[in-house]
Amino acid sequence: MIPTKRELRACAECGRPILWTVTRAGARMAVDPRPDERGNQACYRIAPRTWQSRSLDGTDALPPAPHEHRFVPHVATCKGRKAAPPATLPENVIRLDPRRRSARRR
Template sequence: MTEAGQRLAVNPKPILTGNTACYRAGPRAWKSRALHGAEALPRQPWEDVFMPHVATCARANPVQAELPEVLPSNVVRFDLARRRVLKGARRDATR
């Protein structure tokens, strides 16, 4: 469990290059906290360092490649159309 009360899956073996400190808080309870960030404390002696599973999962969704500058004529860019619709919706909502 994270400091915010959320579940976080970590790889089962501790690793020095990880970014999550975990420690046992009870017989079947673990607590975790991030080791990066402006307010992060250094690793404590009772903590082990793990890597979050999502960072190393082979089944994770691949990141979509950047769209080419020129698209085929049968392809529509929805991201530009959405921006225009959202801007118009915001203007109407504030009137």
């Protein structure tokens, strides 16, 4: 099932159309608007302009049902994602990433 144009919104980062879905946990997830066999989200319409999604990645995940179609999460294809921080920082700036990782290992 392909979403209608009224169900699509523009991504704030790249401007491409996206479909907002609601996961079974109640969180919102953006997916690309066209079904794709490489996708890891099973999505289906539950009401007008409302789509449900569930992950197909877990060990206990069931394959897509006949009424579900595979979609790719938009975060995997978004061209407007922010770039990583620069490799060299000014002298008065301390990078916290390595310290956070080491704190988690303790």
